[in-house]
Amino acid sequence: MKEVDFIWMDGDFVEWENAKVHILTHALHYGTGVFEGIRAYKTGDSTAVFRLDEHMERFINSAKIINMELDHTKDELIEVIDKLIVKNDLDSCYIRPIAYRGYKKMGVNPLNNPVNISIATWPWGEYLGEGALKNGIDTQTSSWSRHHPNIFPSKAKATGNYLNSVMAKMEAIENGYVESIMLNPQGYVAEGTGENLFMVRNGELFTAPTSDVLEGITRKSIIEIAKDLGYSVKKEPITRDQIYISDEAFFTGTAAEVTPIKSVDRRIISDGKGPVTDEIQNVFLKTVKGKIDKYKKWIHKVKK
Ligand code: PMP
Numbered sequence: 001m002k003e004v005d006f007i008w009m010d011g012d013f014v015e016w017e018n019a020k021v022h023i024l025t026h027a028l029h030y031g032t033g034v035f036e037g038i039r040a041y042k043t044g045d046s047t048a049v050f051r052l053d054e055h056m057e058r059f060i061n062s063a064k065i066i067n068m069e070l071d072h073t074k075d076e077l078i079e080v081i082d083k084l085i086v087k088n089d090l091d092s093c094y095i096r097p098i099a100y101r102g103y104k105k106m107g108v109n110p111l112n113n114p115v116n117i118s119i120a121t122w123p124w125g126e127y128l129g130e131g132a133l134k135n136g137i138d139t140q141t142s143s144w145s146r147h148h149p150n151i152f153p154s155k156a157k158a159t160g161n162y163l164n165s166v167m168a169k170m171e172a173i174e175n176g177y178v179e180s181i182m183l184n185p186q187g188y189v190a191e192g193t194g195e196n197l198f199m200v201r202n203g204e205l206f207t208a209p210t211s212d213v214l215e216g217i218t219r220k221s222i223i224e225i226a227k228d229l230g231y232s233v234k235k236e237p238i239t240r241d242q243i244y245i246s247d248e249a250f251f252t253g254t255a256a257e258v259t260p261i262k263s264v265d266r267r268i269i270s271d272g273k274g275p276v277t278d279e280i281q282n283v284f285l286k287t288v289k290g291k292i293d294k295y296k297k298w299i300h301k302v303k304k
Pocket of ligand 1: 037192193195215218219253
């Protein structure tokens with residue numbers, strides 16, 4: 001990865017190579033952390049962070065779900081992000097806040113351990129590989145199910161939850177695919193390992209019900225963009241074979257942006273990027289750079 005100068009840790013800007021934690025950090029052993037993934041884009045002479053407020057809102061909600069009280073407010077953290085981007089001299093970059101149970105006591109009970117918080121930023125290109133946005137990717141249905149909400153808190157972007165994604169991601173790569181599509185415990189399509197999923201059939205868009213997936217901020221944006229473009233968008237259970245016979249399918253996510261799905265389980269969905277995906281991706285990539293007036297409300301300009 002591309003290293004930059006500083007990472008913010010519990011109130012201090014620490015040099016990248018010194019941003020370390022104790023080996024007995026609770027979160028390292030028990031997955032007791034929450035994080036966010038946010039992107040900033042270069043726009044003219046400024047840097048635009050996409051839907052920063054909503055990301056930080058989800059961060060605070062994730063912490064609430066796993067019983068962690070943060071000793072910084074949303075506005076304070078937003079101010080830190082502004083400062084960090086400037087200090088690291090970045091324009092387009094990825095932003096990774098994390099809050100976690102730190103070092104004090106070992107054992108499953110986290111309630112007596114401190115809550116630490118840190119924010120890192122670094123330059124990050126196409127998450128699903130070079131050319132993924134243009135050409136699409138090959139995917140498989142994972143043999144790992146997405147977690148049932150009574151097993152893991154699916155609305156929290158919690159570190160422990162991600163072992164599920166990691167297993168499905170490794171399985172995809174070992175099988176020669178780029179990404180896995182995960183089904184919920186009932187067998188319906190949920191999401192990717194770090195993305196939400198849409199399919200297009202007969203000019204209509206479909207995505208899994210909100211209860212089954214992480215409430216993706218890109219997903220929410222795409223639903224609004226697609227509706228504004230005149231498409232109907234339905235949130236309903238989707239089966240894997242509906243995707244096999246869909247006209248187009250794509251992943252959405254902060255890291256993945258709008259990535260076309262070229263194939264699922266070796267069934268070709270579309271030859272690269274289909275026309276609806278193309279149109280939506282186009283609008284999205286302009287939106288994040290603050291080029292569409294209607295969606296400028298989603299842009300946070302970094303104060304330099
Ligand atoms: N689902 C999962 C499991 C994710 O990790 C992500 C990435 N945060 C998403 C969906 C997409 O969410 P967003 O658009 O907010 O990045």
